[in-house]
Amino acid sequence: MNVYPAAISNTMLCSAVLIGAVLGSFYACAVYRYIAGQTLVNPPRSMCPDCGYQIKWYENIPLLSYIFLKGKCSACEVTISPMYPVIECASILWAVLLMFAYGPSLQWIIYMFFGGLMIVASFIDLKTFILPDIITIPGSILAIPCAAMFTNLGWEGAILGAGIGGGIFWSLRLLYRGLRGIEGLGLGDVKIMCMIGALAGPQNLPLVITVSAFTALCSGLIMMVVDRKREYGSMIPFGPFLALGSMLSILYAEPFWIWYLQG
Numbered sequence: 001m002n003v004y005p006a007a008i009s010n011t012m013l014c015s016a017v018l019i020g021a022v023l024g025s026f027y028a029c030a031v032y033r034y035i036a037g038q039t040l041v042n043p044p045r046s047m048c049p050d051c052g053y054q055i056k057w058y059e060n061i062p063l064l065s066y067i068f069l070k071g072k073c074s075a076c077e078v079t080i081s082p083m084y085p086v087i088e089c090a091s092i093l094w095a096v097l098l099m100f101a102y103g104p105s106l107q108w109i110i111y112m113f114f115g116g117l118m119i120v121a122s123f124i125d126l127k128t129f130i131l132p133d134i135i136t137i138p139g140s141i142l143a144i145p146c147a148a149m150f151t152n153l154g155w156e157g158a159i160l161g162a163g164i165g166g167g168i169f170w171s172l173r174l175l176y177r178g179l180r181g182i183e184g185l186g187l188g189d190v191k192i193m194c195m196i197g198a199l200a201g202p203q204n205l206p207l208v209i210t211v212s213a214f215t216a217l218c219s220g221l222i223m224m225v226v227d228r229k230r231e232y233g234s235m236i237p238f239g240p241f242l243a244l245g246s247m248l249s250i251l252y253a254e255p256f257w258i259w260y261l262q263g
Contacts, residue, residue, distance in 0.1 A: 126240055
């Protein structure tokens with residue numbers, strides 16, 4: 001018995017897994033190199049950050065190499081960061097869920113691209129508390145025409161979404177700084193919300209913000225319980241939760257509103 005929807009074949013799903021895995025490996029490399037102050041082309045080959053061993057092609061297969069190497073460098077046996085397989089799994093999951101939602105379509109390609117930007121930005125934010133301009137600014141600029149031309153938002157919806165999304169977080173940033181005298185939201189959150197707003201549209205922004213705030217609150221409460229001694233600090237970056245809210249909105253906003261309005 002085929003458990004997949006009639007419109008989605010096993011070949012399509014296998015293709016989504018393969019593409020997601022390959023892109024996930026690239027995303028992990030991009031995250032590591034940004035944090036390390038390197039570029040995507042220098043150094044030209046991946047290497048162990050501890051011993052400098054140049055990684056062979058068969059040691060760089062997404063997920064499989066990490067499993068076969070037991071999470072260690074084959075030369076010095078230093079533990080490889082679990083960040084790599086986590087990013088690869090996130091990319092695979094995103095590709096597969098998008099395939100279920102949109103099938104092999106132009107929208108699948110568009111959302112894969114912007115989802116990739118959000119995955120990379122999120123993991124950089126988790127490590128550095130920075131949402132890089134090299135991702136958020138081009139992403140915000142490209143999101144408006146892409147959403148306008150390749151989704152049902154149109155130019156008005158894409159522009160309004162970007163303006164409202166960025167405007168709300170700009171206002172919240174000024175309000176928090178005025179009340180507390182410190183920064184509560186960075187400019188990176190404002191910029192990524194322009195991109196998210198363009199992709200989600202003004203009608204879905206409340207859903208994005210609600211999901212983001214709820215998941216961030218739950219994560220904060222869990223951290224308070226797990227990290228009672230505050231060994232890892234008391235702040236958590238908001239960018240990953242905005243990305244999560246946006247990605248869930250892209251996948252499930254339409255069926256959610258249908259269910260909500262019919263209920």
